[in-house]
Amino acid sequence: MDLHERLLVQVSARDVYDAVALAGHPGSGLVFTGQAAHDAVRMVRRHGYDGPVLADRRRYAGSARVRGTARLSADWIADQVESGVTAPLTDSGYIGKGDEESLHAILEQAARWEGVIAVLPLHARWLTQDRATLTRTVVDYGVPVALVVEDGAPYLPMALPLLAAGVEAPAALAYGAEWAAVGVREVLRHLYPDTHEPRGGWRRGGARSAFVTERLAFVPVERLGPGTCGCSTCHGRPLRHLVAADELVVNTHNAKCLHRLHNRLLRATDRRRWWRELTAAALTA
Template sequence: MDLHERLLVQVSVRDVYDAATLAGHPGSGLVFTGQAGHDAVRMVRRAGYEGPLLADRRRYAGSARVRGTARLSADWIADQVEAGATAPLTDSGYIGEGDHEALHTILEQSLQWDDAIAVLPVHARWVSGDLGTLLRTVADYGSPVALVVEDGPPYPPIPLPLLSAGVAALGAMAYGASWGAIGVREVLRHLYPEPHEARGGWRRGGARSAFVVERLEFVPVERLREGTCGCSTCHGRPLRHLAEAEELHVNTHNTKALHGLHNRLLRATHRERWWQSLTEAAANTTAPPKGEPRPHPS
């Protein structure tokens, strides 16, 4: 069991009882998010889940996030290994714009553990303006990494695995990343700059947004309009039915629809060309009616 060409579903620890439903299809896996992530890994492993499992402590997010120069925790690594994680993720802090010291500190420390994946939570400028430096530095250290990109301007696909991502994780895989993880809800698809104004996340009674394949976007369920979905959750029904559905139902639709795209990616002869055509088609979809804002991609 490894992470090669897997599209993982990133969830919170409170999703532990729904984990098999959300990531039970071939080619999937799970990333549990939070300080108790390793406990969730242990629970689903004991329940018989055989897919890849990771635990992202996410010390890099929120108003109390730590800088990437902070010491990585050997106990956190050991807890993941004991719990049955596929590979341990470092509990990295945040790498700000131009913070080369933080980048080098995380990569240097991660080398002390075999098979550990260095989590690199970076300011958007690292991928929009300094990607060459980032890629060279990662290559120089030679350790496996997972990138978390803070919200910012659009950026081209990156050939590195993405955590806490939206559909960009699939784009990264099309351009050479070995795996990726897409958050099951909005707060797990973003690394918000601090301070920030919260834009949703979980709410009682339903999911925040539903994935629309034709747009390559997660759209707030109240704004779903025309179109149907043929995934095994929706069975050809209009997408609008998701506005009244329970959160688990919508999230299951999301993972099934993304699984379908993932399968298409794996079958594509020229993956980069396939992704370019897909994104061009999405950009040319019908614009929202006049006066209605375009849904924020996530």
């Protein structure tokens, strides 16, 4: 159940009944999201799921998100361990632009628990102008971390695990990250700036996006082009058939296409070069 080179699927705790179908292939795993995430972990464990599972409380997102100086919860850690997670994640708050106090607060608290992964939800500037400070601080504390990067700047790959990501997740693996997680829907593939945070969460029947491998992008189903897909969900049909499909079918397509991409990544002899060439080809697609 280790996380080594895993491409995880990040879902809401409400997706517990569909989750195993999305993460049942080799090399995958699950991240449940929300206050009830540990309950979802417990449920899939009781039903025999033996892949890696994490629980992200996501206190760093939404209009009521907390700052990274907030106290981390020992009860949250204990509940995760009891539920059967592969490794417990901290219930971190948000680390704003230049907020070194929050960065230190999360890492210092996380260091008190053995085997805990410190979640670092970061303003995008931390991966651009403040990248050296971030790297140095993480190394100094020596705590396992997982990044969540706020929208606002192009993602620059780092060899650190990612939560709540899109195509940045396989990019992180290509650059040496231990593991990474792709959100099953838009709200779980982004950390939106507070003023743009969607209100009310996800509603069944809402917007759906399909992963198009040639473009390395999630595309709203209404905007899919004429291409076809050979995954075992699409069976060579035009991608546009997903316009009329329900969300589980779209997400199953996404999971299978990402799994194939992940397998190609693991077979690449020079992963960084392979990813750069794939990205260049996607820009011309």
